[in-house]
Amino acid sequence: MDPTTTPASPTIPMKISDGLTRRDFVSRSAVAAAGGLLAIPGWVGAQAPTKKIRVGIVGGRFGLSFQFHEHPDCIVEAVSDLIPDRRAALQKTYKCEKAYDSLEELVKDPKVEAVALFTPVPDHVRHTLLCLAAGKHVLCAVPVAMTLDECQQLTDAVKKTGLTYMMAETSHWQQLTISARKFHQEGAFGNLYYTESEYHHPGLEELYFNKDGSRTWRHGIAPMQYPTHCTSHLISVTGERLTEVTCHGWGDDHPILKDNIYKNPFWNETAMFKTNRGNSMRVAIWWRGAQTGGERARFYGDKMSFYYNGPNGAPACTVRTQAKTEKDSGGFVRSAQVMEKYDEVHWWKTDMLPEPMRHNSGHEGSHCFITHEFIDALVKQRKPAVDLYEAIAYTAPGIVAHQSALKGGESMKIPQFDPT
Structure with missing residues (x-):
């Protein structure tokens, strides 16, 4: 079986009967399918695990926004950050008495079974390898790596150790992405031939400098080095892999682009990808300009399309083809289309999560799902939805896309790391 042509996780077919109410649909489908791909089993009736997972949390900024202390199968054993104030904040948030000055010290703790890393991107591979070795x-946190060589290093390490790796990709668990997975699973799209995703985030420059004026890891990083919020929109829905890319970048004479350790000249990068199923995906990661921010996707099928909330404030909606016809402005006959507002389902209110975690959380409700998916995968000794190969499938296309942009939009092949 070729893993590049199959979904990352098993799927469960599910039909919606004509008489099924919206309330019935939500309550039944939450247990039957974790947004379409069975990544999180229904919680109701689950047997109590024989032990709790003892976790260490590292990184006192982004790391403060998860729910390990709320999960019934988890104990926050220790926390760590190099900065004392952030270390104290972690202790307060997770009600944890044990704190270490560094990750290097934390991984020596024999009680810590798993580590949640929310550290700077350039440190992800080094820190992951350190944890696996321990x-x-x-x-x-995203992305998994910054180079293709680093992707291979992690692949080798995970194979050697047999330990679990999961990437904390938020777009995978956005409420609308869970709905998109369900639409795809049910065949609602028909042939899903084109997807586009945007990560528009102007104003990031304030994160490029520390309070003392020194540069942070974000200073000048290329947009396509941070692609996973977009690429996961398609890959997590269909299981496709991105195989070819041409990408273009835009920059100006700003000092940040003239002097950064990444030698990156671009604020914005726009890529067109081809998938292993012959479909297309456009990814636009823009960090400067007159634009509204957001992480959003649009899925185009021959039976139905699905748009997330638009940049102009338009609500999420579906577009469906009809058997009847209509005439367009030029007088030509075409299939009639019906656009309907989509009332977002709050999947975090359902049995997809343990009861203490059924509340909204960061990045459009995704943080509780990320927390639960990691802990539940360890408890049940199963593969997490965003395992190493899925994480690389989200990350590697952006690495190659940036190289394409540096070469003026040259078409380039994307290597695949999935096991054969």
């Missing part, structure tokens, strides 16, 4: 499972 026998710890890893949840890591």
Whole structure:
């Protein structure tokens, strides 16, 4: 079986009967399918695990926004950050008495079974390898790596250790992405031939400098080095892989683009990808300009299309083809289309999560799902939805896309790391 042509996780077919109410649909489907791909089993009726997972949390900024202390199968054993104030904030948030000055000290703790890494991007691979070498499972913030060589290093390490790696990709668990997975699973799209995703985030420059004026890891990083919020929109829905890309970048004479450790000349990068199924995906990661921010996607099928909330404030909606016809402004006959507002389902209110975690959370409700998926995968000794190969499938296309942009939009092949 070729893993590049199959979904990352098993799927469960599910039909919606004509008489099924919206309330019935939500309550039944939450247990039957974790947004379409069975990544999180229904919580109701689940047997209590024989043990709790003891986690160490590293990184006192982004790391403050997760729910390990609320999960019934988890104990926050220790926390760590190099900065004392952030270390104290972690202790307060997770009600944890044990704190270490560094990750290097934390991984020596024999009680810590798994580490949640929310550290700077350039440190992700080094820190992950350190945890794996110490026998710890890893949840890591995005992206998985910054180079293709680093992707291979992690692949080798995970194979060697047999430990669990999961990437904390938020777009995978956006409420609308869970709905998109369900639409795809049910065949609602028909042939899903084109997807586009945007990560528009003007104003990031304030994160490029520390309070003392020194540069942070974000200073000048290329947009396509941070692609996973977009690429996951398609890959997590269909299981496709991105195989070819041409990308163009835009920059100006700003000092940040003239002097950064990444030698990156672009604020914005726009890529067109081809998938292993012959479909297309456009990814636009723009960090400067007159634009509204957001992480959003649009899925185009021959039976139905699905648009997330638009940049102009338009609500999420579906577009469906009809058997009847209409005439367009030029007088030509075409299939009639019906556009309907889509009332977003709050999947975090359902049995997809343990009861203490059924509340909204960061990045459009995704943080509780990320927390639960990691812990539940360890408890049940199963593969997490965003395992290493899925994480690389989200990340590697952006690495190659940036190289394409540096070469003026040259078409380039994207290597695949999935096991054969």
